[in-house]
Amino acid sequence: GDSVTQMEGPVTLSEEAFLTINCTYTATGYPSLFWYVQYPGEGLQLLLKATKADDKGSNKGFEATYRKETTSFHLEKGSVQVSDSAVYFCALSDTGRRALTFGSGTRLQVQP
Amino acid sequence: EPEVTQTPSHQVTQMGQEVILRCVPISNHLYFYWYRQILGQKVEFLVSFYNNEISEKSEIFDDQFSVERPDGSNFTLKIRSTKLEDSAMYFCASTGDQTNYGYTFGSGTRLTVV
Numbered sequence A: 001g002d003s004v005t006q007m008e009g010p011v012t013l014s015e016e017a018f019l020t021i022n023c024t025y026t027a028t029g030y031p032s033l034f035w036y037v038q039y040p041g042e043g044l045q046l047l048l049k050a051t052k053a054d055d056k057g058s059n060k061g062f063e064a065t066y067r068k069e070t071t072s073f074h075l076e077k078g079s080v081q082v083s084d085s086a087v088y089f090c091a092l093s094d095t096g097r098r099a100l101t102f103g104s105g106t107r108l109q110v111q112p
Numbered sequence B: 001e002p003e004v005t006q007t008p009s010h011q012v013t014q015m016g017q018e019v020i021l022r023c024v025p026i027s028n029h030l031y032f033y034w035y036r037q038i039l040g041q042k043v044e045f046l047v048s049f050y051n052n053e054i055s056e057k058s059e060i061f062d063d064q065f066s067v068e069r070p071d072g073s074n075f076t077l078k079i080r081s082t083k084l085e086d087s088a089m090y091f092c093a094s095t096g097d098q099t100n101y102g103y104t105f106g107s108g109t110r111l112t113v114v
Helices: none
Strands: A003-006 A011-014 A019-021 A023-026 A032-038 A044-050 A056-059 A062-065 A075-077 A086-093 A106-111 B005-007 B010-013 B019-024 B031-037 B043-050 B053-057 B065-068 B075-079 B088-095 B109-113
Touching: A003 A086, A011 A019, A019 A106, A023 A032, A023 A086, A032 A056, A032 A062, A044 A062, B005 B088, B010 B019, B019 B031, B019 B088, B019 B109, B043 B065, B043 B075, B075 B088
Parallel strands: A011 A106, B010 B109
Antiparallel strands: A003 A023, A019 A075, A032 A044, A032 A086, A044 A056, A056 A062, A062 A075, A086 A106, B005 B019, B019 B075, B031 B043, B031 B088, B043 B053, B065 B075, B088 B109
16 A cells, blocks of 8 residues: 655754755555645645656745655755744655545754 | 634543534535544544545544535534544545645644543
């Protein structure tokens, strides 16, 4: 079946540091890939997406590239801010399915 | 910006009791979903609903669970006889089209079964 594996958290960084959160996936078809973010007390929000191999999704300074050869979709940001502190979820939607399969989430803590 | 609204934000129930979790999806959306997240575990898909019927469900969504759109605005998840292991955060979501690119999630209902 489909699965998503994310790096364990929490990830603690200083402001303006470089961020990488690793995500790898297993899917039977040709999935679309997503990153969702959850700020404290709020719902899951779509951060970025990529729908086919070599696509790069980007939003708010975050980016991730769909790498089919390594089945990965790592999230990166060049300079994090305190306001980026949240839980980040990698997810996929496999061909012909409406359901999202999520990773376990990675908590990011950015210190001033 | 349109929101998916879930009520209550936290519900405590006794084991064996029925519980109904309520959601108001975005008004022009057509597809509705429930997900859950047991503390410390992954967000898991439960069910999707379209055109007044279930379109997909997971293994978790057994006979103890049911969904309904009773009045054209609310979307509910019922658990008939709650178990301790049903304790989780339950998220409702909706989308307006046939892709999965535009999910809007609610902020969740934390269900605690005691």
